[in-house]
Amino acid sequence: MKKIETDVIVVAAGLSGLAASIAAAESGAEVVAFEKANTTGGAANMAMGPLGIGSSIQKNQMVPLTPGEAFRKHMFYTHYTVDARLVRDYYFKSGSTIDWLMDMGVEFFGASRAFGAPEATRAYSDGEFTWHIVKPEGGGAPGPRVAATMIKRMSEKASELDVEIMLETPVKRIIMEDGKAVGVIAKDKNGNEIEARAKAVIIATGGFGDNPEMIKEETVYEFGKTIFNFAIPGMKGEGIKMAWEAGAGRTETKMELMYQLPDNMNHFILDGAFRQPCLWVNKNGHRFMPEDQIANTTHTGNAITAQPGMVAYTIFDSKLLRKYKKKGPDIISHVHPHDLYDHFDAQWEKDLADGYEPIAQADTIEELAEKAGIDVAGLLEQVQEYNDMCAEGYDEIFEKERQYMQPIEKGPFYCCRQNVGAYGSYGGILINHKTEVMTQDSKVIPGLYAVGTDACNIYGDSYTFTLSGNTMGFCLNSGRIAGENAAAAVQGF
Amino acid sequence: MKIIIDGKEIVAEVGTSVLRAAIDSGVFIPHLCDHPDLEAVGGCRLCSVEVEGIEEVVPSCKTIVQEGMVVKVNSPKADKIRKMAMELILASHPAECTGCPKYGKCELQSMYQYMGVGPERWRMKSRTIANDDSNPLIQHLFTRCVRCGRCIRACRDLRGVKVLDFQRTKDGLRVGTDNGVSLKEAGCKFCGACIEVCPTGSIMDAIGIIKEDVSYRDSVVPCTSACPASIDIPRYIRYIKDGDFAKAIAVVREKVPFPKVLGSVCSHVCEDDCKRNELGNPISICKLKRAAAVHDHGAWKKNVKRSNPTGKKVAVIGGGPAGLTAAYYLVKKGHVVTVIEENEKVGGQCRYGIPAYRLPDELLDNEIADILEEGVQLITGAKADTPKALLEKGYDAVLVSCGTHQGTMLPLKGNDLEGVYVNTDFLKNARLSAPLAIGENVMVLGGGNVAYDCARTALRLGAKKVYIACLENTDQMTATKDEIEEGQEEGVILHSAHSFLRIVGDTKVEGVELQKVDKFYFDENRRPVIELSEGTKEIILVDNVIFAVGQKPAGTDTMGLELINNAYVKTNDNMETSMEGVFAAGDVVTGTKSVIIAIEAGRKSAEEIDKYLGGNGDISEQLVYKESPNSYIGPCPGFGDLERSKPKLLNSNIRKSSFEVVEKTFEVDTAKCEASRCLQCDLRLNITKPKLWNEY
Structure with missing residues (x-):
């Protein structure tokens, strides 16, 4: 068996792992990172940018939010159910982390937010300007995957600092001796085992979004049945399992909710086209939320979870479709093509012809309900009530913004089922604010750290969608915290 | 020859392309349709560079080096073309990687990480093409195809199978078979070269073929990984196909000293995992081994590796397949080995358990003779002393491999x-x-x-x-x-x-x-x-x-060793028993298993005992020169439907009244024909992996 010795071992070189590797190496430690893919960055290559609060960019943009204010908002949102000290350390570090990235050559478009709440609910539900969207190397507008360029810069930085990144070499388990983490066993692509020993091991494998069994065991959902999450390949939960095996305490794990169509990659136009504040009902045909809130995808995912069968149905009529085509959508999504409706007909016809099961079209509401599997009487009654309120110009049930009160009256009618989705999982490994892994009774396991999604226990029951960029923000900052602490501990030896 | 790339002088071979020269000297130029094993076509234009003296930007993969050539990769003109090229590629690629199993191993992903591409380039109308998982072993997910044509070139030029080509459809150019027939109908040989060269997740192994918990090599060549002794199965099957039985048997003998026995009675778990199962029936691996073994004239013997005498003595208790295998390799490592067998003859279960109509004595004797020829000493018809007594008598190590010779009621x-x-x-x-x-x-x-x-x-x-x-x-x-x-x-x-x-x-x-x-x-x-x-x-x-x-084992209770369930000898990972210098292997440790598992245990124990005696534990040997196989496998219409050959059996009326061997050995032509059904999955592993930007 090949043997390696170093100061700090990082398990997986995604965003958290890279941050940890760079931070540790900058603090003078020798670092080896094991990555099972042939590329660094993991899920972050798909992403747009991290949260930062108090960055130089925000200062230049005169964004007034302070780390303390974000901290209080976060704690209020989570009802103080989470580790306040960790949240505090994270937010207070996050501004400097953006500048740290800029020093590596990462450029940002500026600070943005994931969504804006409708005017009436803005006071408590608006997105904050915390989201630092990365400028892609080749230029171009903000959008999915732009963060790949940040990964490139970080990978270059890591290599400049002599971090050894062993690609296609997954870690299999942590070596524990006398209750301490002293290394890992990894396997290279030829199946040969490597025994690597170090004074600190940092776990950063990115959760279990791509592990249906774990989703079933650890959450209320079943993949492919009640949840259609981004199963970003490789997110198998190995790090969490390894840590538990090594004696780490367990925390509640959650899915980072949103909503989407099944197999949305192949039906992306429809996925975007139905994200509008038209008529949303559940299986009984009943409305269940003010549709003007659907831009908060986390909350909408929660709302859909609460419905019978964990599904919802979005319905619009021909008149609305014509309007969307002509004037554009009521709510603009930042992830979907801006010219969705130009391609709507082609995709719709094709998917109908192929029998894509979540969609239905009919000339009457009755027929639509039947085809879609919604209670017929319930939907008929609901459409009647909704259209009456539209005529009145006021939603007396949910007080939805009045400009969205557009009746469903002219066939053909279009319906699309919405399923619960998620970006991935969060939580699992119990850590303290130094990202040291702890046992169930809160004793630190010496030498073991966990960061990023595997140890993201700070969101409570729902992802903090309003403090945008939070997933990557936590990954980066927890990674940095771990890297610095691990290097300090190593040097204290 | 010298050329200059971005101010850096590099040495290039005459006749190579600028791209190849750059890559070989560690300078990265983006590229996608180019593949080290395939002829360049200059299709994707990602490798565009500026060359001094040439007005237009040129694809570096198609530009042959010339003495003193000055190349600029980082030039605004080349950047612009490259960016446009990337935009064209991405225009039809799905905007979401989620759910794509290639994620993390995808060349396109690495390329966009390197180039950085604005999302508006992804926002074009994506052409959705239904996934096609109707073919065995290979799935087509052409929504992700970037039409680089590597698969077509691999199928046509590298393999000579020629079933894939660009096809004009109403939705544009697509990779496929002529007239859209299934891969099997088209004459696909399911070698997997197309999968190996695909830079995206467009052509992939069918679900379940690549296993997460084993190495890539083991997933790609499942027969060898299933074989307890890891015999290089595709390699010897290829020799049989070519009628070169001597080399085939040398390959088998690199791992096991009992090709004929195994060809007759092996449990052949390799066949369970053979990918050809997905097309019908597996290759008749076990019977092919026997067909080759009957033509074994010992040509391999000249390559046998023998070490100098060590002066160490080893006693092996029990001369079954495990014990004889261990003895064979230990003798070759220079130790003096004595096999002590209670029965009149050695062979263990092969002689006293398996009936003669499956494994006749002559065949067994024949293979054992090869082992004895190496100098293994035999004491038969004698009960062995206890391991402790043997050590005291001057043996430096003892192997207990006395099998399970006591039937249970x-x-x-x-x-x-x-x-x-x-x-x-x-x-x-x-x-x-x-x-x-x-x-x-x-x-x-x-x-x-x-x-x-x-x-x-x-x-x-x-x-x-x-x-x-x-x-x-x-x-x-x-x-x-x-x-x-x-x-x-x-x-x-x-x-x-x-x-x-x-x-x-x-x-x-x-x-x-x-x-x-x-x-x-x-x-x-x-x-x-x-x-x-x-x-x-x-x-x-x-x-x-x-x-x-x-x-179960007989007589282990008096050996003075720690036992499991009062009968089986307990060993650690290094096959050591509770007594120092005493090892155990085979059925006596594992309970009744197969001959091949016993042989592998014999090998492993030989390695461990050799190490214990101060050797390096290396018993590997190369009995035939490792040629690089011909990767141009050529076309074969109807390949997917070729039926598994069955050996002729003795008439059931005759056979039930005699102990004559039931199964006939394959004739030479039948064997060659059966071997030609092999998918040669291992050829895939010889395809070069392109180096990604982060590996420079």
Whole structure:
């Protein structure tokens, strides 16, 4: 068996792992990172940018939010159910982390937010300007995957600092001796085992979004049945399992909710086209939320979870479709093509012809309900009530913004089922604010750290969608915290 | 020749492209349609560069180096073309990688990480093309295709199979077969080269082929990874295809000293994992090995690796496949090895357990002779001293490999009646030509291969009616399909899914009472659960009952070693027993397994013992020069439908009255033909992996 010795071992070189590797190496430690893919960055290559609060960019943009204010908002949102000290350390570090990235050559478009709440609910539900969207190397507008360029810069930085990144070499388990983490066993692509020993091991494998069994065991959902999450390949939960095996305490794990169509990659136009504040009902045909809130995808995912069968149905009529085509959508999504409706007909016809099961079209509401599997009487009654309120110009049930009160009256009618989705999982490994892994009774396991999604226990029951960029923000900052602490501990030896 | 790229002087070979020259000297130029093993076509334009003296930007993959050529990669003009090229590629690629299993191994992903591409480039209308998982082994997910054409070039130029090409459809240019027929109809040879060169997740192994918990090599070549001894199966099958049996057998012999025995009786788990199963039936690997082995004239012997004498002495207790294998390799490592065998002859279960109609003595003797020729000393017909005594006598190490020669009986009422036998006694006596007396009707209890050995031996000894009864239903039985079929042909009457309640009789066996089993399974504590079906009791009248329900080691209790379940020798990962210098291997450790598992245990114990005696533990050898195989496998219409060849069997009427070998060896032509069905999965591993930007 090949043997390696170093100061700090990082398990997986995604965003958290890279941050940890760079931070540790900058603090003078020798670092080896094991990555099972042939590329660094993991899920972050798909992403747009991290949260930062108090960055130089925000200062230049005169964004007034302070780390303390974000901290209080976060704690209020989570009802103080989470580790306040960790949240505090994270937010207070996050501004400097953006500048740290800029020093590596990462450029940002500026600070943005994931969504804006409708005017009436803005006071408590608006997105904050915390989201630092990365400028892609080749230029171009903000959008999915732009963060790949940040990964490139970080990978270059890591290599400049002599971090050894062993690609296609997954870690299999942590070596524990006398209750301490002293290394890992990894396997290279030829199946040969490597025994690597170090004074600190940092776990950063990115959760279990791509592990249906774990989703079933650890959450209320079943993949492919009640949840259609981004199963970003490789997110198998190995790090969490390894840590538990090594004696780490367990925390509640959650899915980072949103909503989407099944197999949305192949039906992306429809996925975007139905994200509008038209008529949303559940299986009984009943409305269940003010549709003007659907831009908060986390909350909408929660709302859909609460419905019978964990599904919802979005319905619009021909008149609305014509309007969307002509004037554009009521709510603009930042992830979907801006010219969705130009391609709507082609995709719709094709998917109908192929029998894509979540969609239905009919000339009457009755027929639509039947085809879609919604209670017929319930939907008929609901459409009647909704259209009456539209005529009145006021939603007396949910007080939805009045400009969205557009009746469903002219066939053909279009319906699309919405399923619960998620970006991935969060939580699992119990850590303290130094990202040291702890046992169930809160004793630190010496030498073991966990960061990023595997140890993201700070969101409570729902992802903090309003403090945008939070997933990557936590990954980066927890990674940095771990890297610095691990290097300090190593040097204290 | 020297050229200059971005101010850096590099040395290039005459005739190579600028791209190749750059890559070979560690300078990265983006590229996608180019592949180190394929001819450049200059299609994707990602490798565009500026060359001094040429107006237009040129694709570096198609530009041949010239002395003193000055190349600029980082030039605004080239940047612009490259960016446009990337935009064109991404224009039709899905904007989301989620759900794409290639993520993390995708060249396109690495390329966009390097180039950084604004999302508006992804926002074009994506052409969705339904995934096609109707083909065996290969799935097409052409929504992700970037039309680089690598798969087509690999299929056409690298392999010569020529089933893939660009096809014009109403939705644009697509990769596919002519007239859109299935891969099988098109004559695909399922070699997987297209999968290997695809830079995106457009052509992939069917779901379940690539296993997460094993190495890529093991997933790609499942036969070799399934083989306990890791024999390089595709390599020797290829030699058989070419009619080069001497080389084929040398390949087998690099891992095992018993090719003929294995060709006759191997449990061939390799065939279970053969990818050809997905197209119908697996390659007849086991029987091909035998076909090659009969042509073994010992050409491999000149390459055998022998070490200088070490002066160390090893005693091996038990000369079965494990012990003989260990002895063979230990002798070659320079140790003096003595095999002590209780029976008159060595061979273990191969001689005294497996009936002669499956494995005749001559064949076994023949292979053992090769082992003895290396200088292994034999003491037969003698009970070995205890390991401790052997060490005291001056042996430096002892290997316990005495197998499992004691048949077990179930605690069944009537098991002490006259006419009740156990498998080991029954088979061994038959082999010694001193068979135990049997009447006209015989029942064998048990559902494994040994039960069939007993039943078919009983028929050959003159029994008129032979029954097999076992708890398992036919699907659960551990006996191989071939055994069950051949047994049926010979007239064995099978009562599967039956429980045996008692053996009936006063002093002598008169019958067995059976009852049908409704369900038979193991609970969560791995305890067997039997649910019987009411009102199905029956008594079958027989004169003899043979227990074939397992066997265990004999005599281990007096060896002074730590045991498991009072019989099996306990070892650690290094095959060491509780006594220093004493090792154990084979059935005596694992319980009754297969010959191939015993041989592998013999090899492993030889390595460990050699290390213990101060050697390096390296028993590997190369008995034939490792040629690089011809990757141009050529076309073969109807390849996917080629049927598995079956060996000729002796007529069932003749065979049940004699111990003549039942199965004929493949003729040379049949063997070559059968071997040509091999998908040669291993060829894929010889395809070069393009280096990604982060590896420079």
